[in-house]
Amino acid sequence: MSLLTDTTGRPERVYTLLKLLEAHGGQLGYDETVAWLQPPILRGEKNSTDAAKQTIGSARSLGVIRDEGDILLLDDPSVPSDPPAFADLVHARLRDNPSEKDRVMLEVYALFVVLTDREEGTSWIEERTVEGLADLIDIALPRPTDEPQQQKVFNKDKYSTAWRPWMVYLGLGWEGLVLPTFFPHPTVRLERELPGLGRELGVGRELAPNDFLQALARRMPYLDGGAVFEEAMRRARWRRTTQRLTVVLSDVLRELHDDGRLRLHVHGDTVGATRLAPDPTHEIQAISAVELIGGQA
Known part of the structure; x- marks a missing residue:
């Protein structure tokens, strides 16, 4: 099971x-x-x-x-002492040592991140029925070795009643109030990972974006540069043509910056800076450094 x-x-x-x-x-x-x-x-x-x-x-x-x-x-x-701590435990187990069948949980999420970036937003989610959305994801998923290759791994029932509740619980996104669907927005999960990142990289100092992103990819491998993300790109048969962060990660970093949970630094000379996905409503379009802030829960 x-x-x-x-x-x-x-x-x-x-x-x-x-x-x-x-x-x-x-x-x-x-x-x-x-x-x-x-x-x-x-x-x-x-x-x-x-x-x-x-x-x-x-x-x-x-x-x-x-x-x-x-x-x-x-x-x-x-x-675990409370539900958020239990969510941390589940996330770590699905990331570090999932069963072959549970590996699909984060593989599906990575496809949501990849397809959102390919389509430059979440309209592809809103425009599909639950069944159509599940079928689109299923086509790109690997098949477990003990199941027939033609059998579906993912369907509308698994999406709605199992996968989606776990993703929301883990802090990886939210459900629409009107449409019965899911939107990838891992602000809560990334915020829960910040203390660990701070212990690993240090707090109160400017970090090179690559150093931060590599550490983040190990903790959240379904985001930019992570092993699950890279596999999802291959399965979606998509090669990115621009060197920038994905829509999903860019939105989350901006939100955490605005909330004071981390700082995105932009120096006057942006040559070599890491570009974010375009957002004309926000002042930050590229980052020269990331600063982690201490004292976070």
Whole structure:
């Protein structure tokens, strides 16, 4: 199973499962766990345990719990203190050591970033139905080795009920208020990564854009220069003709600069500066240096 097939194993439910196991000393019988996770009002109804079982499946897929006979055990006795910390854990696991089937989660996201840049905005998302959007993404995805090559990896149900909720939870974008779709805007996730970047690169000093971008690509490999991003470009059969940052990353850097979460420096002589995607409404069109700010949560 995987995060895409256990469609009702939503992030909030998986976190609740971890807190449940923690409250029982880090272990609980499978049937007892299902009973705890099942809403009382649904008990006895047909398929009433599906959501609980799929929540357990999602937790297994992420490797945050394991089985010992009929007992479910926490993989790590230290459960994240709050939902944002759990989102950090999930993001790190999907980035660093995903199962083959869960690898698709960030591969799909990288395609959203690539296609948004190729189309110079998000109109390609807004103009498609959910089914059309999912089909466009599916065509560019690699097939797991244990599945028929003609079988879909991604479809409208996986997109709407599984993938999208996890991406929003991880701070990688937001859902439209009117259109039932997703927009890649990883401001929350990048902000959560800033403390780690500060420890790695230092704070309060001007960093060469390349140094910052290379470190960022290791932490968020679905953005510019990251391994998942580069693979998505290859699969989308797109070669960039301009040397600038993507629309998605440019928007996020400007937003974090405006919010005072980091500083983008523009020196008078912009020769060799890193260009951002054009935005006539913003003063910064290229950056000479990036400064990380200390004291961030």
